[in-house]
Amino acid sequence: MSWSDVPVRRAEVFGGPMQGIAPTSGVRVARMSLAGRLALVNAVIALITIAIAGCVSYLALARELDRHADAELWSKAQALAHTFAELPDATSRDAWQQGVRTALYGHEDLHVAIVDGRNKEALFASSALAEEALTRIDWRAQGVDPAFWQFKPSYPVASVAMPIRLAQGDNLKVVLSQDRSREELLLARFTSGVIAAFLALWALLLVGSWWIARLELAPLERFSQMAARTGAGSLGHRLELNGLPRELAVLADEFNSMLVRIEQGMERISNFSGDLAHELRTPIGILYGRTQVALSRGRTEDELRQVLEDNVLELERLSRLVSDMLFIAQEAESNVADLMTKVDFRKLAEMVTEFMSLAAEERGIVFAVTGDAGVIANEVLIQRALTNLISNAIKHADTGSSVRIQIGRSGNGAAVEVINQGEPIPAIQLKRIFERFYRLDASRTRQDGGTGLGLAIVDAIAKRHGGRVSAECGPGRETRFRLELPDQKGDGWKVRAER
Ligand SMILES: Nc1ncnc2c1ncn2[C@@H]1O[C@H](COP(=O)(O)OP(=O)(O)O)[C@@H](O)[C@H]1O
Ligand SMILES: [Mg+2]
Known part of the structure; x- marks a missing residue:
């Protein structure tokens, strides 16, 4: 093996x-190799099958040989009895000898004895075997199975007795014995021949099934080669499906899709860390430059205070950036279902607008909240999403305009729309504003402390809830952000606390 x-x-x-x-x-x-195991299992099954087939054919052959020999023995005995009855001098020894010689000519395996029917005394025996048969035969069991006995070791004999009906009424019997060693030999030869053939066949099967299994499993090599070649930096390899058996083709296909998913994930992570590094570089550069300039020569206390105040603003932005990044990173891991409650969109919108009223007042903006709806959701997350949308609306609305928050049912859930009047977002950029760090006007948002992560967070929260967020710019400088959340059903959504 x-x-x-x-x-x-x-x-x-x-x-x-x-x-x-x-x-x-x-x-x-x-x-043990898989091919080896398969070959072994095949071989064991084959061995059992072959052994059963061998035993059955051996038994069938032995039975047929016996039946044939018995029939021959009986008919020969009958013929002999008949011949003796017809002899002109039926009770003379010479006549018997003569009769036996003619009757058994060419039948060296047959041995004849004639006995007195009453006292079973031997009157004539053609051989020592024929004489011994008289002591072995069962006189009562006539016309049934022959008596089987051993003349010498490995010299099986079958004997039958048949009455001779003489005209003068003498009671005689003929005992005919057949040397069965020829049949025995035939069976022995058959057995050894069959065993030899079966052993050869079995070996052939073993080797054959091992070979076929190896051949069939050879494509598995591709998997290990692929796994060996694949690493974080080399995820581009794919398994060739050609020539694979169906089961392995399915596996290889799944394997390839897994590689695609891992590759996409890796790409996202690498883009994310690239973006992050890029985003961190600017504020750090500013802090560094400003501090160096401040240190380059003697400064008054007021000048130093101004630098520190500027730095605090920049550090605030940095810390917001880091906490946003952390939020997104944790969001990917967290289980939103852990804190699901009934969320009233109307109450939440009123709370957020109240919280932001100062910022709105500064720009002369008023809020208008209409409608009423709610779903089961993670309230903290929804509040965060709403805050991001409303703070954007305040930032981008025309001074003195109003920001409308419309709440309503939508499909199988609820939707909240945040609408403001202001500079429209160009159509090609509408799709991209939900990407991390994507900003229309980077320099402007820098000043207002934006991180470019606000909408990415809204998008992540919507997706977490199985919903979506979209943006559109309508006529009349109207920018509309729509957050839709489906009603949560099923076991995956455990409601912890109903309010
Ligand atoms: N209501 C809005 N009107 C116009 N532009 C918007 C609006 N909301 C978001 N944007 C644009 O989308 C970009 C991404 O927004 P966001 O992810 O919240 O980042 P940030 O607010 O930190 O810049 C913003 O830079 C802005 O250009
Ligand atoms: Mg924002």
Whole structure:
């Protein structure tokens, strides 16, 4: 059997799934190959089948041989009895000898004895075997099965007795014995021949099934080659589906889709960290430059205070950026269903507008909240989403205009729309504003402290709830953001506290 050394993989992950995974720990355990196992199973089944077939054919042959020999023995005995009855001098020894010689000519396996029917005394025996048969035969069991006995070791004999009906009424019997060693030999030869043939066949089956299994499993090599080639930096390889059996093709297809998903995930992560580094560079650069300039020569206390105040603003923005990033990162991990409650959109909108009324007042903006609806959702998250949308609306609304918040049912859930009047967003940028760090006017948003993550957070929250957020710019400088959340059903949405 083909045993091979297969290294046992032990993934050692330190600090999360994105860290490097130690490929193999070098532990090697002797395992039997799959091809070997299949071949062995096949061979065992074949062995059992062959053994059963061999036994059945052996028994059938033995029975047929016996039946044939018995029939021949009986008919020969009958013929002999008849011949003796017809002899002119039926009770003379010479006549018997003569009769036996003619009757058994060419039948060396047959031995004849003639006995007195009453006292079973031997009157004539053609051989020592024929004489011994008289002591072995069961005189009462006539016309049934022959008596089987051993003349010498491995010299099986079958004997039958048949009355001879003489004209003068003498009671004689003929005992005919057949040497069955020829049948025995035939069976023995059959058995050894069959065993030899079966052994050869079995070996052929074993090798054949091992070979076929190996051939069929050969494509599995592709998987291990692929796994060996794949790493965080090389996720572009795909398995070739051509020539794979159906089961493996399905597996390979799933494997390929998994690689695609991992590749996309890796790309997102790498884009995200790239963006993050880029975003951090600007405020850090500003802080660094400003501090260096301040230190380059002697400054008055007022000048230093001004620098520190400016730095505080920048640091505030930085800290907001970091907490937004943290929020997005945690959001990807958290289970939104953990804190699901009945959320009243109307109450929430009133709360948020109240909270932002000062910022709105500064720009002469008034709020108008209309409608009423609610869904089961994570209230903290929905409040955050609403705050982001409303603060954007305040920032981008024309001075002295109004920001409308319209609440209503939508499909199988609820929707809240935040509408403001202001500079419209160009159509091609409408799709991109939900991307992380995407801003229409980076320099302007820098000044107002935006991080470019507000809408990305709204989008993440909507998706977390199975909903969506969209934006459109209508006629009359109207910008409308719509957040739709479906009603939550099913076991996945455990409501912890009803309000
Ligand atoms: N109501 C709005 N009207 C016009 N532009 C908007 C509005 N809301 C968002 N935007 C644009 O979308 C961009 C992304 O918004 P957001 O993700 O909240 O980032 P931030 O507000 O930090 O700049 C903003 O820079 C802005 O250009
Ligand atoms: Mg914003």
